[in-house]
Amino acid sequence: MVDRIVAWRDDPDTASRLHRLDHDGGLEILIVAETDLGRRRFQATTENGRPVQVALPRSQRLADGAVLHLDAQLALVVRVGAPDWLDLEPLDSAAALELGYAAGNLHWRVKFSDGRVQVALDSGDAESYLARLAPLDGRFRVVS
Amino acid sequence: MSGNGTAARVGIGGPVGSGKTALIEALLPLLTSAGIETAVITNDLVTREDADRLIRQNLLGEGRVVAVEAGACPHTVIREDPTLNMAAADALEDRFPDLDLILLESGGDNLASTFSLDLVDWWIFVIDVAGGDDIPRKRGPGTIQSDLLVINKSTLAPHVGVDLDRMLTEAEATRQGQPVIVTDCRSGQGVREVAGCLSQAVLFRSL
Numbered sequence: 485m486v487d488r489i490v491a492w493r494d495d496p497d498t499a500s501r502l503h504r505l506d507h508d509g510g511l512e513i514l515i516v517a518e519t520d521l522g523r524r525r526f527q528a529t530t531e532n533g534r535p536v537q538v539a540l541p542r543s544q545r546l547a548d549g550a551v552l553h554l555d556a557q558l559a560l561v562v563r564v565g566a567p568d569w570l571d572l573e574p575l576d577s578a579a580a581l582e583l584g585y586a587a588g589n590l591h592w593r594v595k596f597s598d599g600r601v602q603v604a605l606d607s608g609d610a611e612s613y614l615a616r617l618a619p620l621d622g623r624f625r626v627v628s
Numbered sequence: 629m630s631g632n633g634t635a636a637r638v639g640i641g642g643p644v645g646s647g648k649t650a651l652i653e654a655l656l657p658l659l660t661s662a663g664i665e666t667a668v669i670t671n672d673l674v675t676r677e678d679a680d681r682l683i684r685q686n687l688l689g690e691g692r693v694v695a696v697e698a699g700a701c702p703h704t705v706i707r708e709d710p711t712l713n714m715a716a717a718d719a720l721e722d723r724f725p726d727l728d729l730i731l732l733e734s735g736g737d738n739l740a741s742t743f744s745l746d747l748v749d750w751w752i753f754v755i756d757v758a759g760g761d762d763i764p765r766k767r768g769p770g771t772i773q774s775d776l777l778v779i780n781k782s783t784l785a786p787h788v789g790v791d792l793d794r795m796l797t798e799a800e801a802t803r804q805g806q807p808v809i810v811t812d813c814r815s816g817q818g819v820r821e822v823a824g825c826l827s828q829a830v831l832f833r834s835l
Contacts, residue, residue: 520745521745524634526749526750539636541634542634607772
């Protein structure tokens with residue numbers, strides 16, 4: 485079980501140690517979904533198949549590059565899994581307003597870029613999100 | 629188990645009357661007998677009804693059940709601004725440093741209720757058959773995003789015209805592999821399974 489973040493990948497000293505361990509096959513990556521970064525206690529498996537139990541103090545929060553274990557033989561480093569985004573382009577201002585309202589009403593995580601609404605697919609596939617927008621069919625375009 | 633100041637925090641949410649407090653009442657004896665040091669935080673709107681109910685039953689030692697009065701909006705204090713509950717949990721850990729587990733019961737809410745992961749490590753959403761077998765099909769964030777969905781009051785199903793098997797199948801279909809457990813908290817059916825699931829997820833041990 486790992487019970488604290490011991491270092492960060494970008495610290496110069498840590499980075500050189502990780503580089504050496506990577507050459508020796510001792511660097512293991514733990515993928516954590518962006519939506520799970522707030523968790524202090526969970527179980528996960530590294531890309532090499534090593535099960536890891538994480539129990540962090542409340543004062544620490546996971547982020548990309550957190551080093552959970554580091555010794556001469558092994559390093560465990562967190563990599564944040566990129567979320568999938570549904571990219572929607574409203575066709576006019578009224579549709580943009582209603583799309584923004586719908587996303588907020590459904591508590592979706594969104595960001596805005598170039599007049600588009602990007603919805604994080606935190607809890608389902610694109611079809612399940614688009615189904616909630618059926619009343620707006622034809623008033624926005626799915627970009628990706 | 630000995631505490632290390634990092635007691636696991638588990639949320640229990642769900643609609644009014646679905647059996648959140650009843651689930652806690654049924655879980656506590658199992659957790660206690662397994663040696664898991666537990667405390668409970670209840671959230672009510674403007675009273676301490678649920679906390680008083682648990683205290684009256686003497687399921688935990690003195691001071692291990694505390695109430696947070698959530699005000700008018702129960703999901704705000706577990707999601708948008710959970711600082712009241714975080715402070716209550718911190719205070720419990722200060723007072724009882726050997727705690728392994730803090731259960732945080734939300735005030736009764738709707739299907740959109742979810743917990744912030746800044747507050748809890750893992751959370752359960754409780755629905756019940758008497759609320760209607762269409763609840764899973766409504767795809768509320770609580771039923772989809774929770775780490776464990778509990779369908780309670782199973783024994784009432786035939787009395788309220790609910791096809792429990794279909795309700796369970798539809799619930800599992802919406803949750804993409806996340807667990808669903810059917811319970812009847814009054815009789816204890818399924819409660820040990822809930823306790824085991826919780827224990828494995830955040831205490832890393834089987835019950």
